[in-house]
Amino acid sequence: MTENTVPTRTRFFDHRIPSLxxxxxxxxxxxDIEEIDTARDLPPAVQPFDVRTERFVLGEDDVRACYPVPDTVGDYKHLLAHITTELPALAWSRQLPGRExxxxxxxxxxxxxDELPDDPEALGLVEPCTVRTLLDGELDGSPPGIAPGTIFDDEWDLVCDTIRVPGDLFAAMLPRAEEAALLAHVREGGPPDATHVPSGYENDPPREDELTSVMVANRFPATNGTHAVHLVSLEGWEHLLDGGVPEGEVRLVSLWSWSFTAKSDRTKGFGDVVQNLATEGLPEGEQPDLLLRSRVPEGSPSTEAERTAxxxxxxxYTPLAQRMESGEAGYAFYRGPLTAAPARPLPDDLPPRFDSGNSALIYLAEYGIFDATYAAAFTLGRTLALADAEFRRHLLAYRSAARSATRRLAALPDTGNLSVSDTASLLRTGGARRSFDRLLTADGGREMTAALTGAGPALLAGRRRVRTRSTGPVRVRTADLKTMVAGGRTRAALASVLSEELEPVTAWLDRLRLLEQVPFDHLVPTFDERDDEGALPPESVRFAYVDPGWIRAAVDGALSVGVGHVLDSALNELAAEGTVSAASAVLIRSEVVPNWPDTLYTAHRKGEEVTEVRRARVGEDLLLFLYPEVVDAFAITEPPQGLHFGLDSLGQLTARNLDPERGEVGAELDDPFPRETHxxxxFLRNPTDAALGADVIAVTEGPEPLVPALAEAVGVDDLTPARFALQMVDTPESQRFVRPRT
Structure with a gap:
């Protein structure tokens, strides 16, 4: 599979005005010829011609997409409807009289x-009629003032769709001429959620096969209810583009229509949830603790013991009740493999592997209590292995094959100077072949020649082979075998020969290293669904380190199953050489997990994205991420749902850079617009008057027009249609969390 090396993109253009x-x-x-009366002898030649464009009807294939998607139900109160057509010049293919x-x-x-008299349920209903019927005013509502001389002969009987609209509502919703220009643009290609042009591709010409025209509404939907969307013709109504209210009702040509239903989501929006994710339930002004640990009691320690605790x-860590093998009861500190601070390395004087839970206990002699972290990890690993019959079978089969291979290798002479590949080959084929090879090459081949030369006469003479008394079998001590397995060359050769037996064992252990089988209460021992003060309270994100010592103890516990003698312990060393590891983790407990299942989660280290080695949903609202290195930032991004226009769930726009000298065009600026949420x-025309088009944006005209304020916020003098479209794009919201320093 190959990857496209050219970055995908979406570009916006102001318009596409045809030549005619x-x-x-x-x-x-x-x-005009001198000395000739051209007016009498050379009359002018007149050639009429027509430029035919879409005017009263759009074809089924002319529309690429509508948003909101027709007949859908959703929380659309912050989004602006738009339509994308396959005709790049559609919005500018005709010129309104007296307009630019x-x-x-x-x-x-x-x-x-209840706004359209003939469509009170807002289902997108239309009344078809011929163009002649429309312009003759035979239907209710004033017809558009289109000059009959501009109508082609075959257009009079063309059937078009119309709607009847109250005049005051039409005037309240109708964009002004300058606003209409800003609400239409041309788009070029790219994925539906791309919003900027990659560096180096800004000035190449448009790709004709990727161009579409986009027209955006200037009115937000109501919080609840059905809505009808109509792409209407403004021909004959151009005199209203400067303001004014027509008398009575008007009859509009509807080129395309659809309907959708807005339904209020009474839960918090994505932006509200992720914005408050780190601070949910905290007193005002208190900084969130993004490390995986319970809240430490306030106050200063009065004793050394309290300071240590x-x-x-x-x-x-968390204190837990402990009962010793002797029956004594007490307390011990315990934590799982996920730590708030980097774990201290295990002492160098420890054996290579733990062989029991007691050997992994750490005694804090000064305070008379134990740190049971590694002992519990060992016991958990052993318990998980005992519970998995298939793993036990693979482990015992590996040990059996490994013992046999080790003994064969110990019985072969002179293997110390062999390479790893030669040693592995010798184990696969046995020693007879190597002995025969030595016979062929010994003493330059003369020994083999003498043996073959003397064999024939000896047989003819009837001589019998003199049997020599063999020596007893070579006894190999287990300690010697253990020493042999510890050698790097021998271990590598055994790993090669036993790869088939090792694979299911190491695969199971690698899953253990990624905490796949570990119960969640071992990962976060203080977790309680009812506990708002624990290490992972509701609506929280937590960073953690992964303790390699805990992982080692759990692996040792799993490999302790079925150990019979010293050689098995040495063979465990070979099986414990895993290939997968994690250095850090991020945990999320939030309603984002079940309510936004396609949410994007990304982690970074020094600005570079880090790919997780494991992602797991470990509860209804719990997610666990493991990373191969320590990450310093984590981002939660709303699921991309295509390129739409409007506000995010906080009632803001994502302001974007428009100056190439200040950075990449389209890159998000630090501050949203407006800075205050909701x-x-x-920036609306009549925010409190539903009868006069509430939620209609005052794009360029009104008490406080949007475009001048938005242009000032992004640092430009004015906004063109393409620039305005870029600012109005509703891209997925994202919240970034930074790991605290420890």
Whole structure:
């Protein structure tokens, strides 16, 4: 499989104005020749011609997509409806009389329930009629003021869709001429969630086969209810683009229509959830603790014992009741493999592997209590291995094959100088072949020649072979075998020969190293679904280190099953050489997990993304991530759902850079717009008057127009249609968490 090395992208262009707009034209050719009355003898030549464009009807294949998707139900209160067509020049293919070429002749209008007289349920219903019937005013509502002379002969009987709209509502929703231009743009290719042009590709020409036209509505849907969306023609209504209210009702041509239902999500939005994820339930002003540990009691330690106890708690330990083998009861410190601070290395004087739980106990003599962390890990690993019959079978089969191979190798003479590959080959084929090879090469081959030369006469003479008394079998001590297995060359050769037997054993142990079989209460011993003060309270993100000592103890416990003598312990060393490891972890406990299953989670170290070695959902609202190195940042990003326009769940826009000298065009700026959450209402025309188009954006005109304020926020003098579209893109929200220093 190959990867595309050219970055994908989405680019926005202001418009695509054709050389000639749709309509009727005439070419007049005249000639002027000296001394000839050209007006009498050379009459002008007149050639009429037509430019045909879409005007009253769109074809089924002309529309690529609508959003919200037709007939869907969702929380759309912050999003603006839009339509994407396969015709890049559609919005500018006709010129409105008296208007600039950049002014579109179409607009996208959103209607709520009980606003359209003929469609009170806002289902997107239309009334079909011929163009002749429409322009003759035979239907209720004033017809558009289209000059009959601009109609082609075959258009009079064309059937088009129309809607009847109250005049005051139409005026309240209709964008001004400058606003209409900003609400239409041309888009080029790229994935649906791409929002910027990769460096080095900014100035290459548009790809014609990727161009589409996009028209965006200027009105937000209601919180709840059905909505009808109509792409309407503005021909005949161009005089209203500067303001004004028509009398009575108006009859509009609907080029395309659909409906959707907005339904309020009474739970918190994604932005609210992730913004408060680190601070949920904390007193105001208190800094969140993003390390995996219970809250340490306030106050200063009064004794050395209390200081030590606080240090253990700060590192992620918890005190638990303990009962010794002797029956004595007491307390011990315990933590799982996930620690708030890097674990201290195990002492150098420990044996290579733990052989029992007691050998992994750490006694704090000064305080008379134990640290049972590694002892519990050993016991857990042993318990998991005993519970898995298939693993036990593979482990015992490996040991049996390994003992046999080790003894064969010990019985062969002169293997000390062989390479790893030769040693492995010798184990596979046995020693007879090597002895025969030595016979062939000994003394330059003369020994073999003498043996063959003398064999024939000896047989003819009837001589018998003189049997020599053999010596007894060579006895190999177990300690010698253990020493042999400890050698690097021998271990490598055994690993090669026993690869088939080792594979299921090491695979199981690698899963253990990634904590796959470990119960969650061993990972977070203080976890309690009802405990808001524990190491992982509701609505929290926690960073942790992975303790290699804990992993080692658990692996040792698993390999302790079935150990019969010293050689088995040495063979465990070979089986314990795993290939998978984790250095850090991130845990999430949040409603994000069940409610947004396609959420993107990314971790970084020094700015570079780190791929997890394991991701696991370990509960209804719990996620565990393991990483091969210590990560210093973690981001939670809303699931990408395509390229849409509007506000995020906090009622803000994602402000983006537009100046190439200040960085990548399209890159997100630090501050959203507006800076205050849920403060966008001041940029609406009539935010409190539902009868006059509540939630209609004051794009360029109104008490507080949006474009001037938005342009100032992103540091430019003005916004073009492409720039405005880039600022209005509703990209997935993201929250970044930084690991505290320890």
């Amino acid at each position: 707009s749709g309509g009727k034209y005439r070419i007049t050719v005249t000639q 070429r950049a002014t579109p002749w179409t607009a996208l209008l959103v209607f709520r329930e 606080r240090e253990y708690l700060a590192n992620g 403060a966008f209402d001041r």
